[in-house]
Amino acid sequence: MIEEINKKLEQLNESASEDLNQYLSFFINDEEYAVDILRVQEIRCWEGATVIPNSPKYIKGVMNLRGTIVPVMDLRARLSIEERPYNAMTVVIVLKFYTVKDSAKISGIVVDAVADVHALKAQDIQPAPELACNVNAAFVKGLGRSEKGALILLEPDALLTIQ
């Protein structure tokens, strides 16, 4: 499954089309979340991370991505969703993001499982309603639609920037 998507990713990076944006979706509980696929660098199995002392609870630590030190964030913890133990399906999605200072960084997010790749037109994306309860509004870019239902589009820059 991961290999399949990684392959798709490669193809996409070669031919990124303008009008149609592709999104990589993944699950947390039964909700389908998604990020702009152009931000996705790669997907890896969860292999553990080195704990960073005195870091926010949602930072799982740092991992070695072929010589680069990359922080890993637990998306459940970041979105204040109740955590659950990692299993064979748990993956790390490595994303590129931009901080306020304009420098590109990469960071991993731990999610329950990858789902699919969706193509969405700009007009298909609705602004997120005033969100209640557990999702921080700044992290959500908008709502899309997949065959199974709502697709929550996340905004990597806000999500991954650590205050």
Next chain:
Amino acid sequence: MKMDLSQFYQVFFEESFEGLDAMEAELLRLSNDTPDVESINTIFRAAHSIKGGSGTFGFEKIASFTHVVETYLDLVREGKRKLATEQVDLLLRSVDCLRDMLTALSQNQTMDESRAIALKAEFESLLDEPPTANSTETQQLAKPQGSKSSWYITFIPHREILLTGNEPLYMLQELAQLGEVEVVVNTQSLPALDLIDVESCYFSWQIELISDCSESQIKEIFEWVEDDCEINISRQGFQTKDTKTQVTALSSSQVKPADENTQFSIEPSEPTKSETEVDSHTKIRTDKQLAEPATKVQASPTQSTALVGDSLTTDKAKQTSQKIADASSIRVSIDKVDSLINMVGELVITQAMLMQLSESEFDNKVVKRMKQGLAQLEHNTRELQESVMRIRMLPISFVFNRFVRLVRDSSQKLGKKIELVLLGEQTELDKTVMEKISDPMVHLVRNSVDHGIESPQERMAAGKSEIGKITLNAYHQGGNIVIEIIDDGRGLSTEKIRQKAITNGLINATDELTDEQINLLIFEPGFSTAETVSDLSGRGVGMDVVKSNIQALNGAVDVESTPNQGTKFKVRLPLTLAILDGQLVRVGQHIYIIPLVNIIESLQINPTQVSNIGGQLDVLDLRGEYVPIVRLAEVFAHQSDSHSLNEGLLVVVEVDSGKAGIFVDDLLAQQQVVIKSLEANYCKVEGISGATILGDGTVSLIIDVVGLVKVAGIKNLGTGNITIAEHSTSCESL
């Protein structure tokens, strides 16, 4: 045939920049005392080689500008012109101008010629002045000043002149700059087309030069090819010959409008004095007219702010330009290379020994020798690595020397008298660190000049010497280099900083802060207490940039200040950014690395020697010194295996001004680790200086002991404790 000279451009630029640096340094030395012949010679030589080089490579604008500078310097050298402060200033500005021109050239940008033209005009007007009294006579004997006469030059280059990288065309062009030339080429020795060797030069030239130049000026042009040609320079007036009909005129000089006047000087071989005077005056006037608007631009405030501008954008621009320069090469002293060669030699021997062993029968004896061999190999590798690292190390004088100029210029501008003292100039540090530290240093020094040192009147009133003193000091401490910027000025006004911080909302009016804490506020973004914003500093950008730049290098900056006695900025930087020797330590299931350079010793704690202060801090009585104990597990909120102090180990480390003990569960291996940035993708973590990847591919974090002790909340270590303080000074002196 034309050689591709572009491959030598880089070398030319490097040498030229070095030459400019040398010129600048000597000029600054000159301004202090009477001109020393040797210094002037050094300056002259530097200018001369820049001129020669730029001529060779066809950088006409630089060549012609340097030529004027050189002509002036030549007169100074001969004692015909004086070298007072104004002239030194003019020369310094020329150095700046040349540097900008060269930078522009090296980056393929168009250069700003207006400054060069303006400066050239200044030089020309100086050259036009009557020479200094005592030498008038000799000069007039040497050559009739200002009178134009013909030079008859026969230039027969050897066949192989082109192979030496010399291009006769450039020489002819350079001659053309001295005056009007008529060049006759002799093509008699040109063989038939099929016999031509494209790399040989078959031509010779006869050149008639009408100019007021001296013989030495002409000789100089051919100086580089003296051995590769026959050259004959004679002073006879040119007699009209038939050859004039087959003249190939090199007309670059004829285009110049000023030469319309000189045209008639061909006819009389000794023109009258009055005529030439008129001629040279008009020439200068035209140049001046050209130069006038340019001079105005230069004097306008925009120029000066751009020069000293400490805004973020200029810094950014500088950084980008530096990036291009980053690809440049490095000059290494020969002994470093020699030691490297020695190392490699040893390495080869060890390798041969191991090879031999591997071919012999394996028994216990061989295994033992093999182990010895491997130990030797390890030793060699490490030494080799150290040697290679040393190549990157440069003395800090590279950074320090530029401040001589900075302090001189900015103190003049502010009407202050400042003496700059440089200490520890030979302290070496990594080239990368050096490049990145010079901008923050400029900020700090500028700050000292602008805010630190008072005006002479103010200093007199305060009972201090009129002349302020700024000291730059560099030394090694542990694995760090410490750079201090000390001024004996008014010191920081804690009251003013406090007020400002309250208005800026950095602190609350009710906050109780120590003076030290208040002083540190100046590193906060958007903070400046200067009452007047000046060109030099005080725009509120600066100190926070300084701090973040230094932190980006894994360094730290501190400030100490005593009112009316001065301020001391202490910048602490790692010697190198690449590799460190680390001690792996374990806390629970976590592995950390403590840099070996920080470690003094490791020991098992005898609980009877531990006392507890106020129920919070444990101190160990270590041979009469009280060492605070930092429990790593507690600071980093990890689960520790050791329930009591005697179960684990204490790593005693050197911190700023004393010692601290880091309590861990276990000591593991010692190894060299490659430092990786944690900040590249994450953010700064207190107590952690970076990360590395261990042999098994997992990430391990490197502990920043100074930061760690701060996180642990032990401050003012070593103050109020005489034993520790004494010890730390003895450590430094080691």
